[in-house]
Amino acid sequence: MGLYDRMNGVGAHEVIIETPQHDLTLAHLPLQDFINVLQAYKDRIIDLKQDKRFQYILIFKNHGQAAGASLDHSHSQLIALPIIPKRVSEEIRGANAYYLYRDRCIFCDILQQEKEAMVRILSENEDFIALCPYAARFPFETWILPKKHEVYFEDSSPNQLQSLANILKKILLALNQILNNPPYNFLIHPAPFYGKDVHYYHWHIEIIPKLTNVAGFEWGTGFYINPTPPEEACKFLQEAITL
C-alpha cells in the first residue's frame, strides 16, 4: 500500500439553470421564479439522497467571472460527494464540541447573541435571519440562518422556501446596489446524511462577495484578513435594504 490512497470517484454534478432569459440575474427573478429555483434545489437533493453512496450534497452559485463563473447565463450548481467535505467536518466538529460543553446548538446561541447585540443583523422575517457574521472572513460576507433549529435545508416547507426566497433576494439586491453588481459565491451548508447523529448542526447559507484577493498569508495560515468590520458592512447594506 502506497502513501497515496485513492477513494471511489463516484459523484454527481448538476447545473440548475435559474431562468430561460439569458440576461436576467437570480437577484432580479420574480419572487415565484426565485422560489422555484429553491424548490429545484430541494427536489434534486431529496432525489439524490436515495443514492446511499453519497454522503454530502453541496449547492452553490458562482456569479461573475472573478467568482469563478465560466458561463454568463444565470445558474447554480449541485455536487454530490462520496465523503463529507473538510469544511463541513470542521463545522460539525466545532458544533459538537460546543454542544457537549453547553448542551445547546452554537448556531441558535449565535442568533440569540446577535439579537441582543443588534449590530450585525441585516434582515429578519418569520423564518430566517440574515447577518454579517462576527468573524467574517471577507468584506460583506453574509449568512442566512433559519430561526428555528433545523438540520437539513431539504426539510424546508413551502412556506419556509418562500421566506427564504424573500430574504435571499433582498440580500442579493442590496449587495448588487451597494457594491455595483459584485461577483459573489453563495453556498448552502446542510448537515451530512444518514444516521449520523448531527442533531446539533444548524443548516445555513454563506454569501461571499468577491472583493478581495486571497493571497499568500491566507494560503499559508488558513486565516483571513478582512479590512471591513461586519458592523460597518451591516450598516451599508441596511441602507439598501430599507430603501
Next chain:
Amino acid sequence: MGLYDRMNGVGAHEVIIETPQHDLTLAHLPLQDFINVLQAYKDRIIDLKQDKRFQYILIFKNHGQAAGASLDHSHSQLIALPIIPKRVSEEIRGANAYYLYRDRCIFCDILQQEKEAMVRILSENEDFIALCPYAARFPFETWILPKKHEVYFEDSSPNQLQSLANILKKILLALNQILNNPPYNFLIHPAPFYGKDVHYYHWHIEIIPKLTNVAGFEWGTGFYINPTPPEEACKFLQEAITL
C-alpha cells in the same frame, strides 16, 4: 463570558524589499542578490523568535495583482503571529499521526516515493528537491523541500541558502516562461517555535501560481478542483528548466 472571545492582538508585519530596482522581479535577480533575500528572511526570523509572545512566523510573497500584490515593486512579507495558524496545525497534526503510525517523517517518505516514481520531480540539487505534489490543489502548484530532514528554515546554512536560491530561482523562471509571467504566491512553512516537540515536521516552500479562481465549491468544501494533473504540469515545466 460571551461566545466571542478575543485573543491578544500582538504581532509583527515586515516588508522585505528585494531589490532597489523598481522594474526587476525576484526571479530575475542575480543569484547573490537572491541569496541575500533568503538571508534577510532568515535574519528577521531569528531576531523575531526572541520575542516569546510569537508562536509562528510566516514568510510569503504575492506577485501580481491577481495574487494579491498591492505594490509593483518586488517585495515579500513577514507576519509574526501569537498563535499557530490553522493550516500549519493541520499539517503538524497530519505529520504527527503519520509519525506515530510509521515512526518516520511523512515528508521524507514523500521524497522517497517521488524519487521512485520520477514523474513529479522538477529539479534537484545537493540540498533541495522541487516537485509538483501528488495532490496538487492548483495547476502548476510546486513544492520545494530540503532533502535532509530539517525542521526549521531558519537553521539553513549559507550553503543551503545558496542551493535554495538556485532551485527557487530556476522554478520561478520556468513558471515565468511557461505561463507568461503569471501572478503567484509562495510561502515558507517552518515548524512552530519553542519547546513544541515537532521533530517530525519538515519545513518546505509552497509555490501557487494564480491561474484559476477559487469559487463556491472550494469555499463550501475545502476541496480543490484542479484541471491540470501534476504529472502534466511537471512535464511542461521541465521543458523550461532544461532549456
